[in-house]
Amino acid sequence: MPTPLGATTRLSVPLALVLAVAGAVLLWLGLSPAPQTPAEELAPLAQDGTVEVGEDGFSLWSDDPEAYQDAWCVADATPLLRPTGPWSLASGDRELHEVARSPRALPPGTYAVSCTPEQALVVGPHAELTAGWLLRGQVGVVAGAVTLLLALVLTVVAVIATVRRRRLESWRVPPHRLQG
Numbered sequence: 001m002p003t004p005l006g007a008t009t010r011l012s013v014p015l016a017l018v019l020a021v022a023g024a025v026l027l028w029l030g031l032s033p034a035p036q037t038p039a040e041e042l043a044p045l046a047q048d049g050t051v052e053v054g055e056d057g058f059s060l061w062s063d064d065p066e067a068y069q070d071a072w073c074v075a076d077a078t079p080l081l082r083p084t085g086p087w088s089l090a091s092g093d094r095e096l097h098e099v100a101r102s103p104r105a106l107p108p109g110t111y112a113v114s115c116t117p118e119q120a121l122v123v124g125p126h127a128e129l130t131a132g133w134l135l136r137g138q139v140g141v142v143a144g145a146v147t148l149l150l151a152l153v154l155t156v157v158a159v160i161a162t163v164r165r166r167r168l169e170s171w172r173v174p175p176h177r178l179q180g
Contacts, residue, residue, distance in 0.1 A: 012158035016151045023147030030140025042091055042124040051075065051113045053106060057126040061089070061096035062119055071119070073100035075111035087127050098127045 042061065045051070051058055060073060065086060073080040080100035087098040099121060115121065
């Protein structure tokens with residue numbers, strides 16, 4: 001019949017192993033670089049300002065990291081959405097920053113796009129399609145580190161429980177010695 005300490009050890013070790021593997025995966029995801037957007041998916045905004053919009057929509061990108069704060073863009077009469085904070089993508093050795101994106105309700109077709117103030121823009125994939133997983137970056141690093149720490153704590157608890165159980169068993173008097 002297992003003692004409560006034995007049950008703790010039996011459950012703690014596999015759980016610590018699962019947590020350690022999960023923590024390592026999360027840490028790896030957090031430290032891996034963001035996905036690259038192929039340069040073929042990016043094109044300068046045409047001289048006449050026309051953009052061919054597909055099912056997934058589009059985003060306008062700029063080399064200027066602060067461009068999204070002042071820009072106001074429309075596609076025909078439809079206002080384009082502005083990012084609420086900086087959003088960037090990497091393409092080769094170039095980092096582009098989102099200025100505006102098409103709303104999901106914008107049907108596919110050709111649109112005349114204009115922005116105020118005028119600036120050199122690049123048309124590319126919708127920003128939501130360029131995002132990596134949520135677990136990439138700081139979130140993954142923190143989640144992985146916390147999970148690995150939990151695995152370490154659980155392992156220490158299992159080792160302490162095993163040592164205590166063995167110590168208690170060494171003091172136990174065998175039943176045949178108790179009979180007189």
